[in-house]
Amino acid sequence: SQTIHQWPATLVQPVGSPLSLECTVEGTSNPNLYWYRQAAGRGLQLLFYSVGIGQISSEVPQNLSASRPQDRQFILSSKKLLLSDSGFYLCAWSAVGAAVGGEQFFGPGTRLTVL
Amino acid sequence: AQSVAQPEDQVNVAEGNPLTVKCTYSVSGNPYLFWYVQYPNRGLQFLLKYITGDNLVKGSYGFEAEFNKSQTSFHLKKPSALVSDSALYFCAVSSRAAAGNKLTFGGGTRVLVKP
Numbered sequence: 001s002q003t004i005h006q007w008p009a010t011l012v013q014p015v016g017s018p019l020s021l022e023c024t025v026e027g028t029s030n031p032n033l034y035w036y037r038q039a040a041g042r043g044l045q046l047l048f049y050s051v052g053i054g055q056i057s058s059e060v061p062q063n064l065s066a067s068r069p070q071d072r073q074f075i076l077s078s079k080k081l082l083l084s085d086s087g088f089y090l091c092a093w094s095a096v097g098a099a100v101g102g103e104q105f106f107g108p109g110t111r112l113t114v115l
Numbered sequence: 116a117q118s119v120a121q122p123e124d125q126v127n128v129a130e131g132n133p134l135t136v137k138c139t140y141s142v143s144g145n146p147y148l149f150w151y152v153q154y155p156n157r158g159l160q161f162l163l164k165y166i167t168g169d170n171l172v173k174g175s176y177g178f179e180a181e182f183n184k185s186q187t188s189f190h191l192k193k194p195s196a197l198v199s200d201s202a203l204y205f206c207a208v209s210s211r212a213a214a215g216n217k218l219t220f221g222g223g224t225r226v227l228v229k230p
Contacts (some may be wrong), residue, residue, distance in 0.1 A: 003139065034215075039142075042223050043223055049215045088156075090158055092159075103149055103164050106160070107158050108157060109158050111156065
């Protein structure tokens with residue numbers, strides 16, 4: 001069966017510090033991968049998605065970047081965090097083989113607080 | 116462009132009563148529709164999806180949803196709510212045209228089931 005991991009679970013960082021959040025998927029190959037941010041326990045904002053190694057699409061201009069160095073690894077980064085980067089970050093994957101209507105499966109999330 | 120509306124921020128229901136969470140959508144072409152549930156500080160859990168076929172879709176934990184093309188709706192229902200159903204519910208839409216299986220989420224509806 002497939003599983004998705006995110007770490008760390010929680011993170012408190014000062015403004016201006018760098019960020020690296022990691023997401024890995026097990027039990028599948030060549031998944032589509034996604035990074036979302038959820039503010040105040042409400043709606044989800046898609047930040048980045050990737051359909052393959054090294055292929056990153058950005059949905060909104062911002063202080064963050066994403067990379068996919070391996071097939072099942074997706075990393076969210078920032079060089080200098082802003083207060084507005086605080087939130088709950090969710091990684092998700094979907095199966096390319098079932099691309100038609102393929103549901104996304106979410107990781108447990110990382111709670112980021114920027115002080 | 117695709118969009119989802121969840122008109123109710125919160126739904127309150129007594130335990131044992133029927134539960135309905137409303138969702139309407141807009142998309143070019145045939146929609147792929149999804150429901151997810153989120154418990155506090157957790158990732159989203161997939162409940163059910165509609166791709167094609169029978170308009171009534173059955174999913175996890177006794178939930179079902181009815182696709183209505185003429186009303187562009189996909190309401191989530193449960194015949195008898197449990198206190199443990201209290202959570203945040205998200206409706207999402209995609210389509211064959213959506214690059215990378217991108218989902219568009221509604222703003223979420225908080226469900227509170229009272230004993």
